[in-house]
Amino acid sequence: MKIQKVYKKWEKIILAKALKKMPERKEFETSWGKKQKVVNLPEEFDYLNESGFPGKFPYTRGVQPTMYRARFWTMRQYAGFGTSQETNKRFKYLLKNGQNGLSVAFDLPTQIGLDSDDPQAKGEVGKVGVAVDSLQDFEEIFEDINLGNISTSMTINSTAIILLAMYIALAEKQNIPLEKLSGTVQNDILKEYISRGTYIFPVKESLRLSTDIIEYCSNNLPKFNSISISGYHIREARANALQELAYTIANGITYVQSALNRGLKIDKFAPRISFFFSVNMRFLEEVAKFRAARKIWAEIMKDRFKAKNPKSMKLRFHTQTAGSSLITQQPLNNITRTTIEALAAVLGGTQSLHTNSYDEALSIPTKEAVDIALKTQQIIAHETDATHNVDPLGGSYLIETLTKSLVKNTYKELENLEKRGGVIKSIRNGYIKREIEKTAYEYYKNMNRKKEIVVGKNKFVNNRSKKSNYKIEQHNSRKKQIKKLKQLKNKRDNEQVKKTLKKLYMQAKNQNSNLLEPIIDCVKTYCTIGEITSELKRVFGIYKDNYSIKIK
Amino acid sequence: MKKILIAKIGLDGHDVGAQVITKYLKDNGFDVRYTGIRKDINDILKITKEFKPDAIGVSIMTGGHLHFLPLLRKALNKEGIDKIKLICGGLIPKKDKKELLKYVDAVFNNNSNLDDILKYFKKCL
Numbered sequence: 001m002k003i004q005k006v007y008k009k010w011e012k013i014i015l016a017k018a019l020k021k022m023p024e025r026k027e028f029e030t031s032w033g034k035k036q037k038v039v040n041l042p043e044e045f046d047y048l049n050e051s052g053f054p055g056k057f058p059y060t061r062g063v064q065p066t067m068y069r070a071r072f073w074t075m076r077q078y079a080g081f082g083t084s085q086e087t088n089k090r091f092k093y094l095l096k097n098g099q100n101g102l103s104v105a106f107d108l109p110t111q112i113g114l115d116s117d118d119p120q121a122k123g124e125v126g127k128v129g130v131a132v133d134s135l136q137d138f139e140e141i142f143e144d145i146n147l148g149n150i151s152t153s154m155t156i157n158s159t160a161i162i163l164l165a166m167y168i169a170l171a172e173k174q175n176i177p178l179e180k181l182s183g184t185v186q187n188d189i190l191k192e193y194i195s196r197g198t199y200i201f202p203v204k205e206s207l208r209l210s211t212d213i214i215e216y217c218s219n220n221l222p223k224f225n226s227i228s229i230s231g232y233h234i235r236e237a238r239a240n241a242l243q244e245l246a247y248t249i250a251n252g253i254t255y256v257q258s259a260l261n262r263g264l265k266i267d268k269f270a271p272r273i274s275f276f277f278s279v280n281m282r283f284l285e286e287v288a289k290f291r292a293a294r295k296i297w298a299e300i301m302k303d304r305f306k307a308k309n310p311k312s313m314k315l316r317f318h319t320q321t322a323g324s325s326l327i328t329q330q331p332l333n334n335i336t337r338t339t340i341e342a343l344a345a346v347l348g349g350t351q352s353l354h355t356n357s358y359d360e361a362l363s364i365p366t367k368e369a370v371d372i373a374l375k376t377q378q379i380i381a382h383e384t385d386a387t388h389n390v391d392p393l394g395g396s397y398l399i400e401t402l403t404k405s406l407v408k409n410t411y412k413e414l415e416n417l418e419k420r421g422g423v424i425k426s427i428r429n430g431y432i433k434r435e436i437e438k439t440a441y442e443y444y445k446n447m448n449r450k451k452e453i454v455v456g457k458n459k460f461v462n463n464r465s466k467k468s469n470y471k472i473e474q475h476n477s478r479k480k481q482i483k484k485l486k487q488l489k490n491k492r493d494n495e496q497v498k499k500t501l502k503k504l505y506m507q508a509k510n511q512n513s514n515l516l517e518p519i520i521d522c523v524k525t526y527c528t529i530g531e532i533t534s535e536l537k538r539v540f541g542i543y544k545d546n547y548s549i550k551i552k
Numbered sequence: 553m554k555k556i557l558i559a560k561i562g563l564d565g566h567d568v569g570a571q572v573i574t575k576y577l578k579d580n581g582f583d584v585r586y587t588g589i590r591k592d593i594n595d596i597l598k599i600t601k602e603f604k605p606d607a608i609g610v611s612i613m614t615g616g617h618l619h620f621l622p623l624l625r626k627a628l629n630k631e632g633i634d635k636i637k638l639i640c641g642g643l644i645p646k647k648d649k650k651e652l653l654k655y656v657d658a659v660f661n662n663n664s665n666l667d668d669i670l671k672y673f674k675k676c677l
Binding site: 108109111112114120121122123124127128192195196197198236237238327328329361362437440441444445447448457458545 | 562563564566567568571572575576588589590592614615616619661663665666667
């Protein structure tokens with residue numbers, strides 16, 4: 001009360017005078033439109049319920065009691081390009097240089113279930129990730145890498161079930177028990193319809209496959225994250241921090257509900273649900289976003305889904321610095337951007353981190369740029385004091401205010417989505433996509449009129465800057481892959497292939513069977529991704545996006 | 553009202569740019585349609601015949617521009633749609649611009665802002 005009184009006085013006299021003498025540069029608001037005060041005050045708040053202690057419900061301050069005082073986050077750089085051999089080489093390089101987790105990027109044909117020899121794959125093979133057609137490619141990607149000693153993250157969604165089957169089949173070949181496998185499969189199909197675009201099947205059928213993975217992992221791969229619910233791509237489509245948070249949590253609720261509907265027990269599968277967020281340049285907002293995310297998820301799991309195991313309530317997440325904040329002009333400045341973002345992820349308590357390479361806006365990163373990106377994390381870890389305390393920014397008046405605002409508004413948006421009939425309906429009718437598009441449109445208009453500044457892009461443009469040497473690497477992997485496919489199809493036992501595919505088709509028709517096991521059988525006989533996907537398409541059909549015509 | 557078709561070719565789903573440009577051109581007096589993601593040459597031909605745009609703007613982010621644009625131009629010419637303006641936008645490295653301009657009327661990359669693109673369409677249509 002006393003603070004309020006003094007504040008009012010300060011506002012009236014000191015602040016008013018200052019504003020009269022020198023008006024502020026602009027209106028200040030958060031990315032979700034909340035007006036920002038000049039200073040934030042110590043508000044009355046219920047510390048134990050709002051924040052509590054790290055490692056204790058509601059986990060606002062962190063999911064572990066000691067966080068980085070015990071162990072750093074996993075430094076995990078996303079990599080993969082061209083052929084399996086090239087990717088294998090890059091992986092070995094990263095592991096040798098102190099990276100402790102692998103993260104596989106797949107090319108687009110692999111992501112949408114097309115073999116490299118498919119006419120539609122022309123011009124795309126090996127471009128944005130490594131091309132995988134069959135288990136054979138997987139064997140090469142992980143050659144001389146013991147799956148029992150690493151943790152692997154796979155960015156794969158509509159064909160996640162096939163790629164995970166390959167990982168499992170490979171582990172069996174390496175004689176590694178499944179309980180020892182550690183890693184993450186992205187398996188978040190809902191955000192593909194919203195923002196990333198690599199969907200194949202209709203929403204309901206896709207959700208069935210996602211749930212198959214969640215179910216199988218909860219029974220057989222206790223150390224594997226069965227899903228990584230991703231806000232990253234939603235944010236990269238220029239959603240704001242609140243939208244990223246709200247839609248991600250809403251998707252999360254949808255997966256949990258789907259698993260529960262199947263009869264799975266919440267505490268059996270929920271401990272292996274993980275998240276993936278973006279971290280952007282407004283780093284104070286971002287720190288608050290991570291805190292808010294932990295609190296909301298913990299509350300939803302406990303109160304709504306009646307989880308008892310604390311592990312089910314802990315929101316663990318991977319973070320990637322924002323690719324959308326990087327520009328091609330004066331690319332070295334991207335190192336600065338990535339550093340600021342990476343620091344925010346650490347201050348926000350991330351479990352693993354990918355730092356973008358400065359040349360990522362234009363190409364598959366060069367070795368030098370990858371090295372700088374990884375070292376950026378090592379510098380934050382070893383040279384700064386950001387890791388000395390848990391949740392070091394907790395208790396900042398501003399951070400607490402932002403956290404509170406995000407929590408409140410996320411709940412509001414969740415309610416709104418439920419009123420609209422839920423996530424699946426809001427995906428199908430384009431509502432979520434349109435909401436993000438509105439934010440994106442405002443952003444670009446603001447860039448256009450310089451209300452939003454990006455140094456080197458719309459202000460402080462250095463016209464004499466050197467011509468950039470960066471180019472999009474042209475990996476001509478298609479020919480190699482097609483040749484490999486031909487040889488494979490001659491070499492493998494084609495009777496077995498037919499048999500396993502037929503079995504898959506039959507099981508797919510049966511609503512009640514989990515498809516992971518029949519798909520493991522398929523990949524072991526070297527069925528291709530295209531063949532397996534075709535069988536599933538025959539049963540499920542494909543998703544038709546009718547959003548595009550509706551842009552108003 | 554002049555008509556513009558904004559198109560995404562190939563398997564890439566990154567279409568914020570395409571969406572935003574569609575909206576901006578619409579707000580500035582053009583009749584614009586967006587194809588949505590993951591269209592192939594035949595899809596675009598089909599929509600073109602139906603919508604009859606004065607220009608097509610293709611957005612490509614994956615490095616496939618020198619593969620797709622020549623194919624699209626050839627396909628349009630074959631159908632006798634040879635007066636149409638064809639524009640390419642996206643992640644287009646400087647060194648590819650010259651080659652690409654053999655097949656398209658203009659190239660915009662990530663240095664271009666919304667008004668550059670609007671100005672171009674106002675001038676040429």
